[in-house]
Each structure stands twice: as C-alpha cells, then as structure tokens.
Amino acid sequence: MAELANCPRCHALFVKGPAIVCNDCVKREEEDFQLVYSFVRKKENRTAAILDIVRETGVEEYKIREFVKSKRLHPAQFPALSYGCERCGAEIREGRLCESCTVSIRSGVQKQGELDDLEARNKKEGLGPVTYYTVNDDNR
Incomplete structure (x- = not known):
C-alpha cells in the first residue's frame, strides 16, 4: 500500500514508492548526474578531482560522492573519484569501510x-563468571 511522505530534500508531499524522494528531486538528481557524467567523460576531465567537478558543474560534492558510491560513476574509469568510509570518513573507492576499519572490526x-568461547567453557565446567579485584596501594 502506498504511503504519503514528505520529500527529505525539498519537503514536498509525495507518494512514497521505490524512490525515497519526490519525482521532481529524482529529475533534478538525474539532470545533475548527466551534467557530471558529460563533464568527466571528456578525455581531459577523466582525472578531475571531485572539487574540480563541483567547481565546473555546480553539482554538490555529496551528490557526486553518492554517484560514485552507488556505482553510477565507476572509479576504475575515473581514478580521482572516491567517497567516505561509513565509519571513519577516510577516502575509499569501493565497499562501505576502509581497510583499517575492516581490520579493526574483524579483530x-x-x-x-574468544570471550564467548571462554564464558561457555567456564559455564560448562561449573565455574562462575571471572571476577577481578584491584589492590589499593595506599594501605601498604
């Protein structure tokens, strides 16, 4: 069942469906994409940095980064394009997390x-949770 919602960009009322923004914003986004794509397709602009693209096209930086993140603009074809890691904001060209954050999360x-295994082993052996005590050095 369709539901009414306010567009998060322009706050217009629209029927929410597969698109999360209103039709006018979808059209504006597509126009922005075509403008950016036509700019970077030119041979001399293929290595343009995002700030250069913003300056030349007038399209906001976050939109260009979203085009890259959604794979509408491929970093393999345009090597200077990237977007931010969802955890730390470092520049990445694929995925959602940078290598450093991926290693940190895996660790x-x-x-x-390992802690869950230790707890399960202690529970199986009838040992309670491990309690640690501190020693107050002031009383020595």
Whole structure:
C-alpha cells in the first residue's frame, strides 16, 4: 500500500514508492548526474578531482560522492573519484569501510568470539563468571 511522505530534500508531499524522494528531486538528481557524467567523460576531465567537478558543474560534492558510491560513476574509469568510509570518513573507492576499519572490526569480532568461547567453557565446567579485584596501594 502506498504511503504519503514528505520529500527529505525539498519537503514536498509525495507518494512514497521505490524512490525515497519526490519525482521532481529524482529529475533534478538525474539532470545533475548527466551534467557530471558529460563533464568527466571528456578525455581531459577523466582525472578531475571531485572539487574540480563541483567547481565546473555546480553539482554538490555529496551528490557526486553518492554517484560514485552507488556505482553510477565507476572509479576504475575515473581514478580521482572516491567517497567516505561509513565509519571513519577516510577516502575509499569501493565497499562501505576502509581497510583499517575492516581490520579493526574483524579483530573486535574475533576477540568477542574468544570471550564467548571462554564464558561457555567456564559455564560448562561449573565455574562462575571471572571476577577481578584491584589492590589499593595506599594501605601498604
């Protein structure tokens, strides 16, 4: 069932369907994409940085980065294009996370798995949770 919603960009009322923005914003986004694509397709502009594209086309930086992230503009064809890691904001060309964040998350998951295994083993052996105590050096 269709639902009424306000467009997150222009706040116009529209029937929410597959698109999350109103038809006018979809058309504007497509016009912006065509403008950017026609600019970077020119041989002399293939290595243009995002800020150069913004300056020459007038399209906002976040839209250009969204075009790259959604694979409408491929970094393989346009090597200076990138977007931000969803965790730290570092410039990346594919995926959602940079290599550093991926390694960090994998390490955390691995450590949590080891802790879960230790807890399960202690529970199986009848040991309670491990309690750690601190020693106050002031009383010595």
